[in-house]
Amino acid sequence: MAGMGMVSLERRWEQFYRYGASALLGFATLISAAVAQAIGMTRAQMYAAGALVLATVALQVWWGRVRPGLPEHAVPGRVYYCVRTALAFALTFLNPLFSIFAVIGYFDVARLLPKPVMRAGMLVTAVTMAGSEAGGLPPDGATGWILFGGLFVLNASITTAFAHLGVKELEAAKERAATIMSLEETNARLEQAMEENASLHAQLIIQAREAGVADERRRLAAEIHDTIAQGLAGIIAQLQVVSASTDTQVARTHLERASALARSSLGEARRSVQNLSPAELENDTLPEALKKTVAGWAERGGVRADFTVTGTEEPLHDEVASTLLRIAQEALANAGKHASPARVGVTLSFMGDEVSLDVRDDGSGFDPLALPARSGSHGFGLAGMKARAERIAGTVTVESEEGGGTAVSARVPLVRHG
Incomplete structure (x- = not known):
């Protein structure tokens, strides 16, 4: 105004x-x-x-x-x-x-x-x-000239003072005009920027929605691969043993294992759709869940597997614990499927502001230079582990050589529960 x-x-x-x-x-x-x-x-x-x-x-x-x-x-x-x-x-x-x-x-x-x-x-x-x-x-006469002189001095003094004020007012008016013009230009640029921001905001909303859909698809695909696909593979392995065995007791044992894997896979499928934590972490901490996972995998595969915890154990955020458990499950599944190891070691280490998971086997190993092709040909294996770790600002490194076994190491920030 x-x-x-x-x-x-x-x-x-x-x-x-x-x-x-x-x-x-x-x-x-x-x-x-x-x-x-x-x-x-x-x-x-x-x-x-x-x-x-x-x-x-x-x-x-x-x-x-x-x-x-x-x-x-x-x-x-x-x-x-x-x-x-x-x-x-x-x-x-x-x-x-x-x-x-x-x-x-x-x-x-x-x-x-x-x-x-x-x-x-x-x-x-x-x-x-x-x-x-x-x-x-x-002026008329001396009196007229004196009067004229006095009036001239008065007029000159007043006009000089008012002229000075007028100059200042003129300068101020110029500054006000320049300020108003600058404000109008700024408002015009601001309106243009707001229009551009509105357009950019709309684009970001669309991109965020598309990214969310893509991320959810990747999550479901990884969950299916890490739980259902592995469970089905385990069931097939148990049934193959049943079909090849003539011992009724052995067949019954493997059928029970196949049934348990089927129930577990069904439960994991439901949890994956609902985006819940793994069933193993419902009542157990990560070390306890890893211990049971390693023991179960060793029993099903007939491979010696040792689990070790180092450092001071701390309660982990659900997402951190879930990520490390899924990486361990995938690493063990890869070892059983591709490496045929005689021994596997799993180590969970609490290291101040970081927690690491190491899975080592003495299996056949592979050429690291073939890792991209190998990962691409086997779905969400090693690439899936890396993607999981990166989602929580972690990393996964893989070391292997032909005939020299494989070591998978995951490092993620130690984010405490709650």
């Missing part, structure tokens, strides 16, 4: 600078003509005043055409001010009431004249005004 008020005030001043001189000239001409005989003007003086008024009107018409678009202190403006001041002095000399028109010289001097000559223009106007106030020009 304050900015609008300043703009309105500046517009009014602009209208005054455009029409003020002509309005004052017309008013002064009417007053002077009305009292011309009363103050003793001769016919010749009246004709001279009329001619000067016509010359001033012509000057105003010329200035009205030239003025638009001119910068301050331009040469045409200086010429206009000097000629107008001279005509005002001549008119006031003929009739003191023309000082009504001459006073305009105080108002626009700062716009028309540069600072070095601005004071001179005001002093000439002060001479004209003092002569009018003293009773006319030239």
